[in-house]
Amino acid sequence: MLGLLAWLPATAQRPAAPAARYWVTFRDKGGQTLQPATYFDAAAQARRRRQHLPAFDSTDLPVRPDYLGRVRTLTDSVTLVSRWFNAVACLASPAQAAQLRRLPGVRRVEAWPVHPLLAAHRPSAAGPLPVRLPAPLTPADLALARRQTAALGAAEFRRAGQQGQGLRIAVFDVGFRGTDTHPAFAHLYRRQAIAATYDFLRRAPDVYRGGTHGTEVLSCLAGQLPDSTFLGLAPAAEFLLARTEQQGRERYAEEEAWLAAAEWADRHGADIINSSLGYTDRRYFPEQMDGRTSLVARAAAMAVRKGMLVVNAAGNAGDDPNWRSIGTPADADSVLTVGGLDPDTFLHLDFSSYGPAAGGRLKPNLAAFGVAVTAVPGGFERAEGTSFASPLVAGFAACAWQQQRDLPVMALFDRLQQAGQLYPYFDYAHGYGLPQAAAFRAVGPPPALPAPTFDFVVADSVVSVFIRPEAATVPTYTLPLLAATAPQTALGAVGPAAGAPAAATAPAAPLYWQLRDATGFIVRYEVLEVSQRAVLRVPLRQLPSGGTLRVHFRGYTASFEAP
Amino acid sequence: MRHNQPLLRLLALLLLAALPRLASAQRVLLRADPATDTIPGRYGPNRAFYQHLYLGYTAVTGAAAGPGAKLRYPQSAELFAGLRNKWRVTGSTAVGLDARFAYLRYQLQQNSTKQVPNSQLHYRESLNLTQLQLEPFARLSFGRRGNVVGNYLDVSAWGGWALASNHSYEDRPGQGQGTRTLVREVRPAYLRRWNWGLSTRLGAGRYALLARYRLADTFSASAPAAYPELPRWLLGLEVGIF
DSSP states (O other): OTTHHHHHHHHHHOOSSOOEEEEEEESOOTTOOOOHHHHSOHHHHHHHHHTTOOSOOGGGSOOOHHHHHHHHHHHSOEEEEETTTTEEEEEEOHHHHHHHHHSTTEEEEEEOOOOOOEESOBOOTTOSSOSSOOOOOOHHHHHHHHHHHHTTTHHHHHHTTOSOTTOEEEEEESBOTTTTTOGGGHHHHHTTOEEEEEETTTTBSOOSSBOSHHHHHHHHHHOBOTTSOBSSSOTTSEEEEEEOOOOGGGOOOOHHHHHHHHHHHHHTTOSEEEEOEEBOTTTOOGGGOSSSSSHHHHHHHHHHHTTOEEEEEOOSOTTOTTOOBOOBSTTSTTSEEEEEEOTTTOSBOTTSOBOOBGGGBOOOOEEEESEEEEEETTEEEEEESHHHHHHHHHHHHHHHHHHTTTOOHHHHHHHHHHTBTTTTOOBTTTBTOSBOGGGGOOSSOOOOOOOOOEEEEEETTEEEEEEOGGGSOOOOOOOOSSGGGSOSSTTOOOOGGGOSGGGGGOOOOOEEEEEEOTTSOEEEEEEEOOOSSEEEEEEGGGSOTTOEEEEEETTEEEEEEOO | OGGGHHHHHHHHHHHHHHSOSSSTTOOEEEEEOHHHHTSOOSBSTTSSEEEEEEEEEEEEESOOSSTTOOBOTTTSEEEEEEEEEEEEOSSSEEEEEEEEEEEEEEEBOOSTTOOSSOSOOOSEEEEEEEEEEEEEEEEEEESOOSSSOOEEEEEEEEEEEEEEEEEEEEESSOSTTOSOEEEEEESOTTBOSEEEEEEEEEEETTEEEEEEEEOSOSBOTTSOTTOOOOOOEEEEEEEEEO
């Protein structure tokens, strides 16, 4: 359905045979050259220099015009030209496709059906597109608005002057209706921080139409409440807004729009791509979530190779028995996949898609609040979905990258994972957990290594986990400066061992444990509420052969090897 | 009481031993077993095997092969409900077997030319068959897709046995003082109880357009030769329940 607009000119000129979409890959780019100084935006050139990438490589060269010309002559309906994949998407009849296969220079012609790309947004009861002004925010909403960034360490970044300055973030979404007039983004327009916009469906610069999902996502990067509270961590960054899919009445989108937007973002110097989208079962099987099957996954991997960090929502299929796992492009290894956390418990939200990716690969990578206050036309509202966790982490990444600007993208990727609250512990619901700004502290002492908080004790056929007395204390509660940063649970088990500043906003620390087999695959994991020091007993026979029992409590992770 | 202390200790030990062996006394906030819940499924709309219920309506289409058996439309129709079993062969092909109950009604027009099953006129009259049918089919699907039914074309052959058949009519006013009289002639010999034919479906997701062609004759050899063959085509809609 998304391709309909692109089809119109072609079908108008060539109405003869029913056309299907095809993906035509060429063999070479012989004779093509590129002037990177003119083709790439200055920011794109700078990004490549910073990351020690060549000014351009063969994937940046244009598609051979003679090859392109032949395809245009034969089909007259080319909808996408991809330099990265040396390919074009076009509409053609089966007979034309057969002719395409015989053209010189054509490596492959694949049928390329149109399929939906779904926003990783969980519509609230009020529906995804509010037709009325949203209700005023409640005190609880205002508290959440502060906590959604405070939990990531917004105060630490702010003190260090890191709010995404000098970073350029591309946001791919279903539309940004109301963004240009919403007071939450007035500060962006005042300083002309919207560097470029493009609607890849209508092929026009106006993106302020379609759905409001993009507006909500952007607000989790740089939106601002009337009381000056920022809803995201990168209000000082620059933004590229790309409309790559449709929602509502025009709900469906295509992968090629995502690819086109990624190439556009590369050319315009994006450092980070935030994409709150994902394909699931309408086109793929869970076992195809291998990062190599879908075009969007391959496009995202290519974007990372160009030096851009791609942050993608894990998806909202966690409570869908027919899917449950992450979609694509979140399945790509080099895509930073973000799951959703409950702001009250800091634990996995039921709807947040689970890992692992196909082949048992670790996904999601990180997690952030999957319930957030967002800007919508006419005001603000509370929304839920991993769509909003993703920009929160993208903003975090912008601040981290600002602090270490020369970090190669995959080194940043690793550092972001290491900043996870659970690191080095990992599970398929939380990834490495909520990233903490303290891990990127520029000045002052680095975060201290966590002290052991528990011990393994083997007795007979059981391995038990006992929390150490010094980690089992519940300190006297101290009033915070603002109630918004107060613990959200009455358990109050925030102890000195938690250490990190974010502990002030966190609820009681639970205990995470898992059983891993000899290959590292997590065969079982749990999160336990801690109400006694003798917290866990695991029969040794339940440990996989050659596997481990891994436990995490209050920042400390340790493993017990199966005997 | 003192002599009971060893017994109490023994009881306490037994209780401890009987405590849950794993994570005792702790509330589980989240639990997952990837070893079992991430195994690629073999069952699903586009997996090796899939099974679902369906129901539908097909209207008898066309006219009888001769005079004397004009039908009323759309009352002349078949309602059916069944179970579909589908086995995937390749990404785009599958085979399957349907089992269904089908209730077929031929509602006869009451006019002066009527000959089936006789020339008597009634307020309402019909020939009814309740059938158990089996239908093996072959499916060709279009386009790459995930674990969804998608768009498809089925071709099939079907056959069935009429578990019940009858000729029913209603007279108004009824006999005697009755306002109406309902008469049901069960298993009339002139109705053939075995039926078979060909069918095709064009579907998208749970909805499908359906055409069935009956190869078997409606009437048995014992039927009067003047009985015209009733319409062979059934056209309608089917809805999958999944």
